[in-house]
Amino acid sequence: MAQHKFVNTPPEVSPMPMKPEMTEIWEPEVKIVTAAKISGNAPSDAMILFDGKNLDQWVSKKDTNKPAAWKIVPGDYMEVVPGSGDIQTKMVFGDCQLHLEWSTPDEVVDGGQARGNSGVFFQNRYELQILDSYNNRTYRNGQAGSIYKDHAPLVNAVKSPLEWNVYDVIYTAPRFKADGRIDAPARITVFLNGVLIQNNATINGLTLYTGLHNYPSSHGDDVISLQDHGTKNQFRNIWIRKL
Amino acid sequence: MAQHKFVNTPPEVSPMPMKPEMTEIWEPEVKIVTAAKISGNAPSDAMILFDGKNLDQWVSKKDTNKPAAWKIVPGDYMEVVPGSGDIQTKMVFGDCQLHLEWSTPDEVVDGGQARGNSGVFFQNRYELQILDSYNNRTYRNGQAGSIYKDHAPLVNAVKSPLEWNVYDVIYTAPRFKADGRIDAPARITVFLNGVLIQNNATINGLTLYTGLHNYPSSHGDDVISLQDHGTKNQFRNIWIRKL
Amino acid sequence: MAQHKFVNTPPEVSPMPMKPEMTEIWEPEVKIVTAAKISGNAPSDAMILFDGKNLDQWVSKKDTNKPAAWKIVPGDYMEVVPGSGDIQTKMVFGDCQLHLEWSTPDEVVDGGQARGNSGVFFQNRYELQILDSYNNRTYRNGQAGSIYKDHAPLVNAVKSPLEWNVYDVIYTAPRFKADGRIDAPARITVFLNGVLIQNNATINGLTLYTGLHNYPSSHGDDVISLQDHGTKNQFRNIWIRKL
Amino acid sequence: MAQHKFVNTPPEVSPMPMKPEMTEIWEPEVKIVTAAKISGNAPSDAMILFDGKNLDQWVSKKDTNKPAAWKIVPGDYMEVVPGSGDIQTKMVFGDCQLHLEWSTPDEVVDGGQARGNSGVFFQNRYELQILDSYNNRTYRNGQAGSIYKDHAPLVNAVKSPLEWNVYDVIYTAPRFKADGRIDAPARITVFLNGVLIQNNATINGLTLYTGLHNYPSSHGDDVISLQDHGTKNQFRNIWIRKL
Numbered sequence: 001m002a003q004h005k006f007v008n009t010p011p012e013v014s015p016m017p018m019k020p021e022m023t024e025i026w027e028p029e030v031k032i033v034t035a036a037k038i039s040g041n042a043p044s045d046a047m048i049l050f051d052g053k054n055l056d057q058w059v060s061k062k063d064t065n066k067p068a069a070w071k072i073v074p075g076d077y078m079e080v081v082p083g084s085g086d087i088q089t090k091m092v093f094g095d096c097q098l099h100l101e102w103s104t105p106d107e108v109v110d111g112g113q114a115r116g117n118s119g120v121f122f123q124n125r126y127e128l129q130i131l132d133s134y135n136n137r138t139y140r141n142g143q144a145g146s147i148y149k150d151h152a153p154l155v156n157a158v159k160s161p162l163e164w165n166v167y168d169v170i171y172t173a174p175r176f177k178a179d180g181r182i183d184a185p186a187r188i189t190v191f192l193n194g195v196l197i198q199n200n201a202t203i204n205g206l207t208l209y210t211g212l213h214n215y216p217s218s219h220g221d222d223v224i225s226l227q228d229h230g231t232k233n234q235f236r237n238i239w240i241r242k243l
Numbered sequence: 244m245a246q247h248k249f250v251n252t253p254p255e256v257s258p259m260p261m262k263p264e265m266t267e268i269w270e271p272e273v274k275i276v277t278a279a280k281i282s283g284n285a286p287s288d289a290m291i292l293f294d295g296k297n298l299d300q301w302v303s304k305k306d307t308n309k310p311a312a313w314k315i316v317p318g319d320y321m322e323v324v325p326g327s328g329d330i331q332t333k334m335v336f337g338d339c340q341l342h343l344e345w346s347t348p349d350e351v352v353d354g355g356q357a358r359g360n361s362g363v364f365f366q367n368r369y370e371l372q373i374l375d376s377y378n379n380r381t382y383r384n385g386q387a388g389s390i391y392k393d394h395a396p397l398v399n400a401v402k403s404p405l406e407w408n409v410y411d412v413i414y415t416a417p418r419f420k421a422d423g424r425i426d427a428p429a430r431i432t433v434f435l436n437g438v439l440i441q442n443n444a445t446i447n448g449l450t451l452y453t454g455l456h457n458y459p460s461s462h463g464d465d466v467i468s469l470q471d472h473g474t475k476n477q478f479r480n481i482w483i484r485k486l
Numbered sequence: 487m488a489q490h491k492f493v494n495t496p497p498e499v500s501p502m503p504m505k506p507e508m509t510e511i512w513e514p515e516v517k518i519v520t521a522a523k524i525s526g527n528a529p530s531d532a533m534i535l536f537d538g539k540n541l542d543q544w545v546s547k548k549d550t551n552k553p554a555a556w557k558i559v560p561g562d563y564m565e566v567v568p569g570s571g572d573i574q575t576k577m578v579f580g581d582c583q584l585h586l587e588w589s590t591p592d593e594v595v596d597g598g599q600a601r602g603n604s605g606v607f608f609q610n611r612y613e614l615q616i617l618d619s620y621n622n623r624t625y626r627n628g629q630a631g632s633i634y635k636d637h638a639p640l641v642n643a644v645k646s647p648l649e650w651n652v653y654d655v656i657y658t659a660p661r662f663k664a665d666g667r668i669d670a671p672a673r674i675t676v677f678l679n680g681v682l683i684q685n686n687a688t689i690n691g692l693t694l695y696t697g698l699h700n701y702p703s704s705h706g707d708d709v710i711s712l713q714d715h716g717t718k719n720q721f722r723n724i725w726i727r728k729l
Numbered sequence: 730m731a732q733h734k735f736v737n738t739p740p741e742v743s744p745m746p747m748k749p750e751m752t753e754i755w756e757p758e759v760k761i762v763t764a765a766k767i768s769g770n771a772p773s774d775a776m777i778l779f780d781g782k783n784l785d786q787w788v789s790k791k792d793t794n795k796p797a798a799w800k801i802v803p804g805d806y807m808e809v810v811p812g813s814g815d816i817q818t819k820m821v822f823g824d825c826q827l828h829l830e831w832s833t834p835d836e837v838v839d840g841g842q843a844r845g846n847s848g849v850f851f852q853n854r855y856e857l858q859i860l861d862s863y864n865n866r867t868y869r870n871g872q873a874g875s876i877y878k879d880h881a882p883l884v885n886a887v888k889s890p891l892e893w894n895v896y897d898v899i900y901t902a903p904r905f906k907a908d909g910r911i912d913a914p915a916r917i918t919v920f921l922n923g924v925l926i927q928n929n930a931t932i933n934g935l936t937l938y939t940g941l942h943n944y945p946s947s948h949g950d951d952v953i954s955l956q957d958h959g960t961k962n963q964f965r966n967i968w969i970r971k972l
Contacts, residue, residue, distance in 0.1 A: 258698065278679030432686070443673075
């Protein structure tokens with residue numbers, strides 16, 4: 001679409017100069033969110049998934065009609081009860097910012113994948129690995145901070161089992177076409193204890209233990225689940241913002 | 244998720260070697276499409292939008308209950324009837340491969356944007372410019388092959404007004420979030436007469452004549468329209484494949 | 487950076503309206519390329535890699551001091567001499583538009599990967615598969631038009647062994663960081679006989695026969711090579727444009 | 730490249746099943762970084778740009794042979810000396826993770842862009858805006874957390890002038906082709922006080938006060954600069970990690 005004009009020699013100045021106000025966008029006003037007074041705490045628009053009081057936001061993954069059977073140390077943290085199974089949120093999520101603190105068992109037993117293993121599954125499918133990777137070598141794409149068997153973390157910034165670790169995650173869900181084919185893969189950015197360990201990494205599909213990773217056919221928002229992998233991992237201060 | 248094992252020294256060979264068949268994917272079988280015998284003609288899965296016979300696939304944009312009022316030279320081409328208005332397809336499209344041949348008026352009058360101006364609008368909104376850009380300087384982001392006032396073509400491969408030009412286009416529609424915000428901008432790849440002129444270029448919004456380009460709120464598949472800009476441009480051999 | 491002003495109420499119209507000329511970009515002028523008169527032929531800025539006359543632009547891959555040992559049918563095509571080995575261009579390329587026509591042996595023998603197998607290697611590393619995939623099932627990520635063992639083609643648009651096939655390719659080389667790590671993977675768009683079969687697909691690394699595909703450490707522009715896989719495939723009309 | 734075989738019927742299971750160890754990558758071992766004991770403090774591989782002691786890592790932008798002329802409140806923060814000019818790092822950076830704390834003047838004077846205005850310029854060119862946006866409306870693409878006149882922040886999470894704000898930034902520098910043309914635009918992710926405000930946003934060019942934003946021709950790593958915009962903004966705890 002263009003105006004009728006009969007000039008075909010370039011103007012002396014191109015493009016014609018603007019005024020500063022022509023690139024000022026005022027509407028819509030940006031929404032206010034009140035940040036927490038204390039670093040790491042939930043801002044005003046976050047949904048609290050766990051604040052040390054109860055597991056009201058969680059159910060058992062095996063039987064979603066049953067409560068989450070993990071242990072609570074009131075006012076402090078929850079702990080995996082080995083054998084009780086994974087737990088998952090009641091609510092479903094797609095794109096989100098997630099804050100989650102975790103710790104591995106103080107008593108160090110076993111090694112490799114058997115030491116302090118758990119995981120956070122976005123949309124119940126894509127695992128951000130939790131492991132005691134402090135002085136515990138394993139395959140790089142399976143250590144703490146890896147997208148399991150997909151992307152190793154950029155660095156290993158995990159703390160000792162006596163300390164708490166902090167995940168700050170930006171998760172972008174995969175997009176699917178109307179016919180179910182994958183349209184854009186999921187992506188993830190992760191800070192572990194304030195250190196960038198995944199930088200908008202592409203997630204190449206289901207984070208399977210065996211075989212090539214591919215996307216299933218279309219799925220929508222889904223729960224976040226935490227893994228019972230047989231070790232007494234601990235979690236606290238979990239909050240989420242929908243993006 | 245990971246197997247219990249108690250090794251934390253790296254294996255001698257990592258990863259464990261595969262067999263070739265482990266990376267052979269057989270299913271689903273790739274669908275067969277029969278290519279045209281003659282280069283530029285429609286393959287078996289294309290929808291024919293214009294083959295020189297009639298304007299049955301088109302209507303008037305001003306009044307979509309009325310037929311497209313452009314002239315037909317039967318068995319050959321259609322021609323803009325200046326003043327009759329834009330025309331648009333009856334069917335709607337999103338992602339697509341489009342083949343379209345066009346020519347500008349043999350009699351060269353005026354210059355700049357006034358010479359042989361028309362355009363193809365994807366989803367009735369995003370314009371791939373048509374112009375007689377043969378020996379006719381104008382602004383680079385407004386010449387033939389530009390995404391109007393967004394991306395100039397990589398090169399000027401336009402033919403003279405006495406010849407036909409060919410557009411082969413891969414158009415990827417913008418994606419929107421459920422709340423209407425833009426999620427991924429549209430992209431476009433264009434060959435003009437077999438020469439690459441747009442290489443997966445990002446379309447930054449509505450291709451407006453005046454002001455900054457931005458995306459409107461969410462829209463779905465929409466018609467392809469051709470512009471009546473007051474000059475007797477011609478079109479032939481138009482076909483499309485949904486992607 | 488921003489002007490001092492003391493207003494903090496929004497203006498009535500935002501942003502301030504522009505004039506159309508403010509979004510017209512005139513410089514630099516877009517370079518002219520003369521398209522071929524005949525569809526499929528080389529435009530004015532292309533480098534001719536093979537026009538039926540000789541193999542002057544090619545050498546043996548095994549010994550780059552030796553000429554390419556494939557057969558020429560003068561004025562028409564070149565043909566793989568099985569056992570003579572791969573051939574490669576003398577010049578190196580990165581991002582490019584490649585046009586190449588190929589045909590598989592008229593006499594159909596064997597099946598699967600043994601029938602009319604060859605390939606085009608971009609930067610001597612990333613293979614676009616050539617195969618007689620006409621009535622010849624094989625694994626989808628190994629048939630004609632696949633990025634070998636990486637991406638299956640969107641559709642199978644291959645012609646019979648008695649006909650010529652045409653590849654029109656846009657190849658974007660991988661980018662590496664200064665320290666050798668991969669920064670952006672290679673991407674490829676392919677038309678086979680005018681039908682889109684790869685749509686800006688990501689190439690996930692070396693197109694290996696066995697095992698996971700990954701990127702090697704940094705490499706620069708490199709030759710294009712054609713594969714001798716033991717069958718008498720034919721090639722003609724090969725030209726390339728640096729992008 | 731593919732093995733000779735004569736089967737062209739699909740196998741019963743495709744692809745052939747793997748063992749879990751085939752997708753375990755052990756080498757190279759992921760580098761260890763020791764995270765700070767206190768949230769927000771520098772990890773072991775960070776470079777400290779300012780820790781309250783001195784301005785040794787900074788110089789005047791106007792005359793890079795002169796020291797940075799801003800005021801230090803020892804052991805605490807630095808403060809803009811209005812009229813002394815911008816300051817910049819001695820070292821140059823490209824891709825990086827930056828942590829920076831800032832505060833606007835306690836005494837609130839003026840409004841809009843005149844209240845507590847400063848900015849962080851990545852590669853001395855691309856501005857992340859600093860402004861007292863607490864109860865101070867201005868254009869959305871010019872408020873605190875905006876990429877100046879390019880991207881408004883997702884939300885307004887700024888604190889009052891009596892508090893400190895924290896920026897945690899992942900900056901990806903623009904890539905240029907060998908001939909100087911832009912190859913991939915810069916991108917930026919920003920958390921303000923722990924709240925995501927820029928999500929891998931594309932930076933569309935120089936963040937100019939007037940006119941359209943475009944990329945200059947090629948440039949390499951460059952300094953980070955802080956703006957003197959005439960108000961007594963304060964900065965503390967600045968550290969950076971090269972990515």
